[in-house]
Each structure stands twice: as structure tokens, then as C-alpha cells.
Amino acid sequence: MQRVTIKDIAKMAGVSVTTVSRALNDAPEISPETRKCILRLCQETGYRANLLARSLISSRTNVIGVIPPDISNPFHAAFSLYIEMYAKARDYQVMLCSGRPGDGRIDELFDFLISQRVDGVLLLSSSSSAGDLLKAHAALPSVLVGDCVTEGTGSQLNAVSVDNCIGGRMAAEYLHQLGHRQVVYLGFRAGSATHALRHRGFSLRAEELGMQVETLVNPGRSSTIESGHQLARQLFQKPFQQTAVFAASDSAALGVMAAADECGIAIPEELSLMGYDNIDYAALPNIRLTTIAQPIPQLARASVKLLLDLIDSESAGEYTRKFLLPTLVERRTCRAISAGRPMQQKIPHINHI
């Protein structure tokens, strides 16, 4: 099917393409009548400007690429939505490129987005290698949404993050305040800068407060219900002393709930549980997970703003880092215990399935 072009309109109106172009871009130097006539013609014929051609000249597409780690994670899905909302509010369109987690294809996605000539890209990642990726494509304005290592050269990039170190500290302080002294950090992932900070904040503060922390490592590539489930079953398999679990993400926490359910461990009566993220479903009546909330809308807004500022300014020789503070959302999965007397050792009863 042949779309109507500026040339067609010009022919119909009996003017040059230049004039049509001017009418379309409301240039000042054009008579009101010709403009009116041309605009009417466009209306009637259903003319739509070819953005491809326009972008070829302006070398601006007004689209930004967004690379989420895994859109099946509700946190990332919600986040992508907000990004699109804020981008649209500033007249930018989003091209979503979900790389499967760990596919190592992010580099290809970058190449692709460059070929599409997007004006910039937003890389959502908690991987500690994300920084290198961005540097490899330094010619393209880009911001990392997530954490990056602060040591060495990796730090010189534009990024906005939620302060995960503080988030970890908050969790430790909260559990301590409830009387918990032996706790587990469940779902630590190596290679994740986010987890590194979250874990450091948590365990450093816990130690300061005289708590004992056992860390359960998630060997996988992402924090899922399944990973939390696996680790929790591993924990519940033997008698354990800890009275509280701080899960690295809400999804993982949900997995812990599943395992606890199977093993007949009551939450919060026998075990307190905290998550991280505050995904929608953490608020569900039968979940009511106490968690550390990431300010998703603000995060999205700040990310879009930083990226678009970058695109507009073309400022080299500087970079900015923006931090947002998490908040604690108290619900029903944590309970206060008397810190004085030691907890009785639990002998969980496991239903083997």
C-alpha cells in the first residue's frame, strides 16, 4: 500500500513540497490561506508524516531505548510502564528491548538500538558489568538505572539508583528493634552490584548492633520466587536458630513463604520475614509482606529526566549520579520477640513433595 507523501499533497495543492513542509511545521513565513488549504488536504487524505525521513535529516528520532533485565518481574514491568509514561510526557517514545536475563545479548541490543538511531538508552541492570557496557558505547547518551561499583574507573557514568546500602541498614535496624539477634540474608547474588550494596548495608549494620548474619547465596542469574523457594527449603531442611529472614527481593520472599507453608513453619509466629522492592502483590491480603519499598515512579521520573537532559545538553566531561531513598513498609510478616532469652531451636517438619 502506498502512503500519501508530501509530494502528493504538494501536487494536489498546486504548491511546492517546501511549502507543504512549512505548513506542516508551522513555519512563520507562509500565508494563512495556503496553510489552511494544505492542512485540510492532509486531513482528507490521511497524510502522516514519515518520521523516518524526518529523523534522517534531523538525526533525532525522539525515541529512547529501554533495556530491562527481565520484564516478567513485576518490579521491572511496573518500572518500564512509568518510564514510558514520563517519556511520553516529554514527547519521547520508548522502544522496549527485553533481553532475557543472562543471555549476554545486551551488547547486541545496544548495537540494534544504535542502528535504530535512538536518542539515548536507559539500561536497567543490577549487574556489576553494566558500567563497562555503557562505556563501550559512550557515544550514545545513556543512563544506568541501578547500582554500579564505585571503585576504579567503573564509576564515571550517569546513573540513578535507590540507595541500597541504606535499604539494607534499615532492614537490619528494624529487625534488631524487634528483638531479632540471629538472622539470615537470603538470596545474595554474586555479580550483582545491587545485592552487594544491599548486603553490605545489612550485614555491616547488623554487626554493629551485635546481630549474627548468615548469608544464603542464590547461584542463579535473577531473584525469582523459585530461587527464594529453593534457598528456603535448603534452610528449613535442618534445624536452624535464626528468627528472621531478610530476603533479597520480594519475589524471593514469596518463595520463602511457599517453602515455609510446605514445611509447616508459621510466618510471623515462628519466623519473621522481610522482603525488598514492595511489588504490588506484597500488599495482598494473604501476603502482607513487610518490605523495603523502592520509589518506582520517582525512580522512573529521575531516570527519564537525567537521560533527556543528557540528550539535550550533549555535555561531555561530567557525569551525574542520583540517589533516591527507600522506605520501610511495615505489614504482617515480622513480629517482635523477646530479645533476652534465646529462642528455642526449631525442628521443622518438612512435607516432601
Next chain:
Amino acid sequence: MQRVTIKDIAKMAGVSVTTVSRALNDAPEISPETRKCILRLCQETGYRANLLARSLISSRTNVIGVIPPDISNPFHAAFSLYIEMYAKARDYQVMLCSGRPGDGRIDELFDFLISQRVDGVLLLSSSSSAGDLLKAHAALPSVLVGDCVTEGTGSQLNAVSVDNCIGGRMAAEYLHQLGHRQVVYLGFRAGSATHALRHRGFSLRAEELGMQVETLVNPGRSSTIESGHQLARQLFQKPFQQTAVFAASDSAALGVMAAADECGIAIPEELSLMGYDNIDYAALPNIRLTTIAQPIPQLARASVKLLLDLIDSESAGEYTRKFLLPTLVERRTCRAISAGRPMQQKIPHINHI
């Protein structure tokens, strides 16, 4: 920043742009050495073809537009993910345009996608007006994912849907089989072809089986936890006779669970509950919602396939409709009751919050 172009490469290699173009598109008529040399140059300089220019000539962008109703709904988010997966497998990129539900801006999104010269669009919608929208832009290959009215002229469009009528029937039969005779259909939305079919299947079959159905209408624009919550509270406010609730969506069902929790109504002991969709969270240990599952991956694959076939064929004068069958997923929110004796009337105790 100035990207390296085909002209730059040509100059460096001492050949014409034509030759470079041929090397890049592995045309047959080119000497192996020149090709090798050119390819190496591209590698070294980080050359990326400008897809804008290429598309301008070929009038093909290899991107499809996807318009989901509301990506914050996990069902649609998951679906969008699968679409992107299958599209990518066939070398198409997805441009995601989430219109806020009910914004009436879908028309604008269409215009925008046409301007971007996408090769086709996938409209996910349960609105009965979706068909008209597609017809208004008939020049663009497009498929409706969802239901459309079958009467009149509205039916002549390409669509793939889950058979919602059957889904409704299945729910009615299941509840009947468990002994329920008085049931409520909660969350019916007027103006939704999907709901119309689902409701028709359910109530027709229920009537055939001698059941009584009360329908609670959701006046809003989308099925959310909140809408389910509102309607359920409305139901629980007064004594009611029904022993089972069939919610129009899993999200709505989650809202019903919240309300039941608040009102001290035990599920499934005092009230059976079914959902529709089988979103991830329906499987959660503390949810375990019995529901009708939509085959999301198959739906996504069929949609992408139909659209790409359409794009490739440019076939006019025909349209195809594809139907996928839902399945029943039995979990823990429904229980069998003795059909013989009438249920005792419930006096729910409401906690006012």
C-alpha cells in the same frame, strides 16, 4: 556526535559506497578481498548501519507496534513479553505503546505508529470498539488480540482470541459439579466484548444446569484488585445466599479475597472463589486461586504469526480468526458442598476500615 557512515567507510577503503553497501548486504557480485577489507573497516570503526535510511528505501522497518490496554496488569505485561520474544525470533522488533486504559488515546497511538512506519500492529483489547479502530486504519496490517463482536460488519478483521465463551461455560460446569447452585458473577464490565462472551458462556450454561446467577457489574474501565474489592464489599455488606463467586479476572478475585479477609469470610470454607486468567500470582502459596487459564505463550505466538503472515502476504479480501482454548486450573479456593440441602444464610461480620 557524528556516527560513521557508509561514505566514510568507502573513502577509507578507496571504493564506492555501492561496493560498501554490497559488502554489508553480502551481495554475490563482490570479490572476497574487498568484502573482507570493508568488513574489517566496519568492525574497527564501529560502523552501524542506519536503519532509518535503509527503511526509507525498503519501506519496511521490521518493527511492529504493540498496544496493550494496561501494562501494569501482570497478564498484559507477561503477554507483551512473549510477543517481544516471538517477534524477535522472526527478526522483528517491538515498539511498545501503552495507552492508559480509557484514555481514548489509542487513535493517537495508531497515528504515531503509522508515522513511525511500523510494518504492522498488534492491538490487545477487550473493548468492543476495538474493531472499529482497526477498520479505520485498514491500510496497516493489524490483528486484534482479544474478542470482537461477531455481529454485523465488526467481524471482518484479523483476530486471535481465547474462547471466552467456553471459558465461562467451563467455570459454570465446574461450580455445578461441586454442588453450587447459587453463584455470583463478579466484575462484569459493559463495553467489553471479552466480558460479554465470558458472561454469556457462564450464565447460559449455569441456567441450563439449573443454577441461579447474580451478576455484579464493574462500572470502571478495567478489572483491578480494587474493583474486585469494591464489588465484594458491596456483596458482603448484606446477607447473601450464594455459595460461590466467579470473578471476571484473577485481579478481581484477589480483591474479593481481600474483602473476604476483612469481613471474616473464610475461603473456601464459607465461600468458593474462581478467577480467570491464571496470572503468576494465582499460584502463590497463600493465594492458590482456582482459575481459568489463558494460554499466554500460545496466544502470543499465534498473534505474532498471524500478523507477520499478513505483512508478508499483503493478502486482501480475506480475514482470519484464530481461537485458542482455555483450561481449568484447580487449586484451593473452591470446595464441594452438598447440593441437596440449602446453605445456611450467612451473616458476615464486617470490619469497617
Next chain:
DNA sequence: CTGAAAGCGCTTACAG
């Protein structure tokens, strides 16, 4: 096997 030329649909100096 290689290149000069035309053209995809638009914008933008430049000259009237």
C-alpha cells in the same frame, strides 16, 4: 567485479 546516478520522503539554506 565495480561505480555513477537516481531516488526513498523529508528539511533547510538560498535566492527570488
Next chain:
DNA sequence: CTGAAAGCGCTTACAG
């Protein structure tokens, strides 16, 4: 106020 011309980065007949 209007138009002819050049050009954005590429591809594709056409001629060598």
C-alpha cells in the same frame, strides 16, 4: 510569501 536545489544515509537498477 514561495520554490528550486542540495542533502540526510542508504539501496538498486544500469552501464561499464
